[in-house]
Amino acid sequence: MIARVWRLGAGARLFFLTIIYSGESFRRFHLTLREIYFTGVMSLLIIIVSAFFVGMVLALQGYNTLQKYGSSEAIGVLVALSLVRELGPVVTALLFAGRAGTAITAEIGLMKTTEQLSAMEMMAVNPIARVVAPRFWAGVISMPILAALFSMVGVLGGYLVAVPLIGVDSGAFWSQMQANVDVRADIINGVIKSVVFAVACTMIALFEGFDAPPTAEGVSHATTRTVVISSLTVLGLDFVLTSFMMVV
Amino acid sequence: MTDNIVEIDNLSFGYKGRLLHKGINMAFPRGKVVAIMGGSGSGKTTLLRLIGGQIKPTQGEVRVDGMVVHEQDRDGIYQLRRKMGMLFQHGALFTDLSTFDNVAFPMRELTDLPESMIKDLVLMKLNAVGLRGAHALMPTELSGGMARRVALARAIALDPCIIMYDEPFAGLDPISMGVICDLIRSLNDALGATSIIVSHDVKETFLIADYVYFVADGVVAAEGTPHDLMQSPLPFVHQFVHGEKDGPVPFHYPAGNYQSELLKQRL
Numbered sequence: 463m464i465a466r467v468w469r470l471g472a473g474a475r476l477f478f479l480t481i482i483y484s485g486e487s488f489r490r491f492h493l494t495l496r497e498i499y500f501t502g503v504m505s506l507l508i509i510i511v512s513a514f515f516v517g518m519v520l521a522l523q524g525y526n527t528l529q530k531y532g533s534s535e536a537i538g539v540l541v542a543l544s545l546v547r548e549l550g551p552v553v554t555a556l557l558f559a560g561r562a563g564t565a566i567t568a569e570i571g572l573m574k575t576t577e578q579l580s581a582m583e584m585m586a587v588n589p590i591a592r593v594v595a596p597r598f599w600a601g602v603i604s605m606p607i608l609a610a611l612f613s614m615v616g617v618l619g620g621y622l623v624a625v626p627l628i629g630v631d632s633g634a635f636w637s638q639m640q641a642n643v644d645v646r647a648d649i650i651n652g653v654i655k656s657v658v659f660a661v662a663c664t665m666i667a668l669f670e671g672f673d674a675p676p677t678a679e680g681v682s683h684a685t686t687r688t689v690v691i692s693s694l695t696v697l698g699l700d701f702v703l704t705s706f707m708m709v710v
Numbered sequence: 711m712t713d714n715i716v717e718i719d720n721l722s723f724g725y726k727g728r729l730l731h732k733g734i735n736m737a738f739p740r741g742k743v744v745a746i747m748g749g750s751g752s753g754k755t756t757l758l759r760l761i762g763g764q765i766k767p768t769q770g771e772v773r774v775d776g777m778v779v780h781e782q783d784r785d786g787i788y789q790l791r792r793k794m795g796m797l798f799q800h801g802a803l804f805t806d807l808s809t810f811d812n813v814a815f816p817m818r819e820l821t822d823l824p825e826s827m828i829k830d831l832v833l834m835k836l837n838a839v840g841l842r843g844a845h846a847l848m849p850t851e852l853s854g855g856m857a858r859r860v861a862l863a864r865a866i867a868l869d870p871c872i873i874m875y876d877e878p879f880a881g882l883d884p885i886s887m888g889v890i891c892d893l894i895r896s897l898n899d900a901l902g903a904t905s906i907i908v909s910h911d912v913k914e915t916f917l918i919a920d921y922v923y924f925v926a927d928g929v930v931a932a933e934g935t936p937h938d939l940m941q942s943p944l945p946f947v948h949q950f951v952h953g954e955k956d957g958p959v960p961f962h963y964p965a966g967n968y969q970s971e972l973l974k975q976r977l
Contacts (some may be wrong), residue, residue, distance in 0.1 A: 577800065583789065
């Protein structure tokens with residue numbers, strides 16, 4: 463228990479130090495841009511393919527239920543709201559933790575194991591400013607964009623199943639969506655969620671790598687912990703944020 | 711200005727209730743190659759980390775260029791480290807950067823030199839270690855000896871006053887060992903630096919060191935020039951420099967009775 467509290471404190475300390483030493487990530491933006499490529503661009507394939515299937519399944523399941531009540535035209539709203547408010551940010555965060563989060567943890571853990579971080583320290587180069595902060599901001603910038611793409615591709619997948627396959631009216635699909643999806647209550651709240659998840663997932667991945675014992679087993683355990691802790695944190699935070707957004 | 715660029719004064723260091731160093735005194739004069747030798751686990755590398763300010767002593771102090779290392783704040787430590795270069799045991803090259811970029815790394819991070827000048831300086835440093843032709847290779851494409859030489863070029867990138875070597879000969883073939891040995895001495899003399907070598911390779915270290923400290927049981931067990939230590943009557947030093955199997959450092963790790971352990975069903 464004491465060890466867990468200690469890790470929580472160490473994680474919070476790393477977070478604050480990352481914020482303090484973030485100047486470098488913006489002054490030399492190419493460092494952050496490089497990490498955006500590795501965490502964001504390289505995650506595009508898994509995000510787009512997953513979003514497509516999630517959208518298609520949503521349309522199938524939604525139609526199955528909605529037609530019982532004679533409101534199958536509302537399928538567009540159902541798909542869009544499910545994606546924008548919940549599935550877009552949450553599934554993107556879970557996929558991000560599995561794809562980019564594990565890569566970040568393994569990379570930093572191995573840098574520690576092979577003394578690259580110590581070498582940097584001995585060169586009077588701050589590893590938090592040079593290694594941690596650019597990866598943190600890359601994650602924070604990438605994930606909301608990935609979540610937006612997830613929702614867009616998901617809606618497209620839902621459209622392909624609902625309209626050409628099932629035969630729902632195309633006009634009804636789009637017009638109902640346009641009428642019932644609110645920018646502030648739905649889209650902005652979804653973006654807020656994805657930013658919060660981005661901070662949590664990226665920070666967990668960075669801390670686990672930074673804190674990993676410098677052994678093969680240590681890095682392996684740290685990578686596993688990144689996925690488990692990130693996933694649980696995202697789901698927990700989703701409940702808290704959703705409750706908060708319902709009240710406000 | 712004192713003649714010693716690094717001084718270790720009554721230094722003790724320990725963790726988890728165990729003292730690794732017990733009141734160590736050492737001096738590293740400017741321009742000299744000084745070796746710290748001792749068995750595995752005797753705390754040689756820890757001494758380098760204490761000099762570099764990566765850890766703090768339990769008692770006593772390390773002074774670098776007259777400044778007490780553990781009393782410095784982060785900026786002060788970084789200022790001191792700009793005077794140091796360090797060669798890590800396995801090179802610690804950045805695996806995502808090419809040989810050229812590895813050597814250029816400290817220049818790009820710590821100076822405002824234009825890229826054209828950095829290019830010239832990097833090629834100069836790589837030429838000094840004989841690897842100018844390998845500037846485009848990635849660390850994974852280098853042999854162990856080449857990686858060590860690139861790491862050495864990176865360690866001297868900003869012409870440090872102190873160069874620290876952590877086991878520079880470990881795991882190298884005899885040719886690479888000879889090359890590294892020669893480079894340590896020649897670069898030290900060319901740069902007018904002070905080299906601190908942590909090693910347990912007696913032959914190579916004695917060939918280039920001006921002065922040697924032997925660390926055993928947390929204290930300086932012996933010190934002197936390589937010649938003095940070769941003649942030393944101290945049992946530990948004699949066993950170490952002549953590579954004798956048995957002596958004060960026993961071949962066997964302490965264990966119970968051999969026969970009774972063999973007859974036991976389980977360990």
